[in-house]
Amino acid sequence: MPHTDLPLEELRRYEPQLPAPADLSEFWDATLAEVAEWPLDVSCTPVDSGLVTVETSDVSFAGAGGSEVRGWLHLPARALRGDGPLPAVVQYQGYNGGRGLAHEHVFWASAGFAQLVVDTRGQGSGWSVGDTGDPVGAAAAQPGFLTRGVLAPEEYYYRRVYTDAVRAVEVLRQHPEVDGDRVAVAGISQGGGIALAVSALAGGVRAVLADVPFLCDFPRAVRVASGDPYAELVRYLKAHRDRVDRVFATLSYFDAAVLGRRSSAPALFSVALMDEICPPSTVFAAYNSYGGPKDITVYPFNDHEGGEAHQQREQLAWLRDLLGVHGGAGVRC
Template sequence: MKKLNCITLLFVATLLGCYQQPKETITTPLYQMYSDAWKFHAGEGVDSLWQNPDYNDAAWQTVSDLKLLKDQNVALKNGFGRYRKTVQLNEKLQTALYEQGGITLHLAKFASAEEVYFNGQLVGKTGNFPPDYTGYNDGERSYFVREETIRPDSDNVIAIKFFDGWSAGGFLVSGTAEPFSLSSASTPDKVGLTIAVADSDYIFLSPEPVKVSARIENKNAWAVEGILTVKLTTDTYDSLTTYTLPLTIKGKTTCSDNLKAFNSLPFTPGFYRYEVSFARKDSTVVYGKKSLVIGVDPEKINSPIDAQTDFKEFWDNNLQELAKVKPEYKLTLQPEYSKSDYNIYLVEMRSFGNELIRGYYAQPKKEGKHPIIVEYMGYGSLPYPPNQTWDGFAYFILSIRGQALNLPYHHYEPNWITSGLDHKDNYYYRGAFMDVIRALDFVSSRPEIAADKIGVRGGSQGGALSFVAASLDKRVKAAAPNIPFLSDYRDYFNIAPWPKSDFDAYMQAHPEVKWDDIYTLLSYFDIKNLAQWISCPLIMGFGVQDNVCPPHINFAAYNQVTSEKHWVAGAEYGHSTGAAYYDEVMQFLKDALK
C-alpha cells in the first residue's frame, strides 16, 4: 500500500506584510444590552424587502430570545424563520464606533444556518441554506459591522433569516443570559483567519501531497503580535504534531499563505483534523481559530468486517418472518399535495411483527409504467411529502416504525438506537430494517411501477437504510446513500460524541452489561457487514467535516461494496452534502433506471 510520506504546511516565516509595528492600546469592550423582544415571521421571505429598515413588520408576531421558539409555540415554515429588531446606540457605543471603525454584533448560541443584515446590508452568515445546506451549526456568532453601515444617532434594524430543519432553531440561549448584544469592536474582531486546502474536495489521493495554507488579515490600524499554532491529529484525536510560529502583522495588511514545512509524517489512509489558531503570546486573547478535516486515500481505509458466524442466517430468517406478515396495504389520497403531477397517498401497511407503518406515495398522473425512487428518512426527521412536479420518477417516502408518520404511535424506548439492546431479536433496528424491505414490497405491488427499475436513496439514517435495502433485496437496481449512519461502531464511538452518549447513558443504567456485548449485538446491524452483499451500482455522498456520521464510518461500509460505485465529497460540508451531490444523484438514478 502506497503511503503519503509527508504533508507540506505552507506557513513560512517570511510572510507578506509581517513587520514590526507599534502595539495596540488594549481597552475593555463596551457592551450594550437590549430587550428580549424580536419580531418574527415563519418562512423564507421570497421578496427582498423584509431585511430593509423601512419594511413594515407590524403584522409579525413578537417573540423572546430568552426562550426557544418551540417553547413559545412558534413553528417554522419549511425549516425557515426570520427575525427583525430595531436598536439604537448609546453615547458610549457611538464614541467607540468612531474610534474603532465599527461595532460587533453578538448572537450567542444560534441554530443552524443564518444570514444577518444590519440596515439592509449583509454583515455576516454562517453556513448555507438549502439546497446547498452545509450542516448543523449551533455555535456562538459574532459579526463585525462597519461604521458606514451604521446610523449612530438613529434607529438601526437588525434582520436575520435562518434555517433549521431539525428543530425550532433560532436563538438557543434560555434562562437569564441575554443572547443578543452590541459591543465596541476589539482587536480580535478585526483579525480574520482562513484556511485553504489545495485539493478542492479536501480529499488527497496518492501520490498527491497534502497542502494546507493559512491567511491572516489584520483590519486594525495597528499591528498585532501573536503565535500561530497548528495542531494535527487523527480523526480519533490522537496527536500527531504541533507547530508554532511567532508573527507580527502590520496594520491593514494580510499575511498570506505559506506555513513552514512540518517534518515528514507517515500518513496512512484516513481522515485528519487540523486545529489552527492565532493568539496573543499569553493566550489571553484569541484573534482567530479554525478547524477542518481532510482525507487521505479513503478507499484504502481498513475497517474489516466483524460479522458473527450466524449473520447471514439471522437476516435470512428475518426476511422469512417478514414474508409471513400480510401487508394489508391501505392508500388514502392527500388532496392538499395532489394538485400537480402526482396523486399523493398516505400508505399504511403491516410490517415485521405485524407493526403498522406508514409512508407517502407519489403516483404519477401520467399513464404507463414508471421507475421509482424509494426514499428513507433521517433519524428523527419530521414527515414530509414527496416530490410533486414530474421529473420522470414515482416516489415513495417510508417512515420506519416509531418515527415520522409513525411517531404518534411510538411505543419504543425514548432513544430508538438504544431500544431493545438486551438481545438482538429485540433490538429496534431489527424491525426497522424489515420495514425497509416492506417498502420495496409495496412499490413492487403497484401496477404502474416498473418493478425492475427501483432505486433507493436517503441521508444519515436514510443513507444507512439505503445500504440495507441494496444489501438485503436484489430488487434494488441503484442505490444513492449519503452521509450514512449505523456503521463501524467501534471506530464511530471513538470519533463522534453522538450516538456514543446515548449508549453511555444506557450503560450507566445497566451496569451489568459489557461493551463487548453491545458491540457484538451491533455487529448484526452494522451496514459495514451488510454492504458486502450489494450488487447494484452505488453512489455515496459525504461531508468531509461531518462529525455526526463522520466520513471514516461512511467509507467503512463503502469499501465493502464490490459492485460499480463512486463517491462525491462535500469539502466544507458537515452533516450534509449539498445541491451538487443531489444533481449528480438524480443523473445517476436516471442513467441506472432508464
C-alpha cells in the same frame, strides 16, 4: 469547523476488519421469513396535497410483527407521465424524522419517478413529523433509539426498522404503475444507512443512493463522533460498563458497513469531510467495503448537511443514466 477525522487519502484506503456474525445470513433469513407470514395488507388512499404536478396517496402496509407502517406514495400527474411503467425510488428518513406532510418530499416524483416516502417506526417528532408508532417495548435504554433492545439482536429496534424498510420495497415493486425491475432505495444519514442495509436484504433493488450514511462502522463511530445520535451508545456504555462486548455483538448484525458487503446493486454515496455526526471514516468504511459497483461524491467543507441540492443534481443524472430514464426538456424563455 476543522477536519477532525483522517485525511482524504487515508479515508480512501480505510477498510476496517469489521467482524460479521457467524450466523448473519441465518439471522436475517429467519427475520424476513417471519415477516413474510404476514400479508402486506397495503392500503392506498388518494389525498389532496395541494400540488398539481404530483398525485399523492396515503399508504399503509404491514411491517415487522404485522404492525402498521405509514408512508406517502407520490406519482407524477397523469398528464405528465410517459408510456409504460414508472421507475421508482423508496425514500427512507433521517434520524427522528418521519414521512412529513403530504407535499413535503416530492423531488423524485417531480422528476418522473414513483416515490414512496416511508416512516421510520417510533420516530417523526424531530425535524419532520411521522405517523407510525412502535408497539414493541424494550428494556431500559438511553433516550433515543440506538440502545432500544441492544442487548440481543432479536430484540433490537433496528431489526424492526430494517424489516419495515424491506417490506416497503415489496410494496412499491408490486404497484401496478411501477416497473418492479427499476426500483432504487435512497436516504440521507439514517436513511442512507437503512438504504445500504436494504440493498443487502431485499430482492430486486436496482440502485442505492446513500448520502452521509449513519449506522456504519459502530466501533469507530462511538469513539470519534462528537455528539448524538452515536453518543447515545456512549452514555449507555458509560452506565453499563459490563455490557460493552454484548452491545457490539448485537450492533454487528445491523452495521450497514457489514451488510453492504452483501450488496450487488450500483451505489452512489456522498460524504462530508467536516461531518461531526457521521464521521467521514465511518462513511468510507461502508463505501470501501461495499459489494457492488460504486462511486462517491466528496464535499470537503461540509458538515452533516452534505451536498444537499448539489447532491440531488448528481443523483438525478446518475440514476437516470443507470435506469435509462430520459430527462426533462428545458423551456424557452
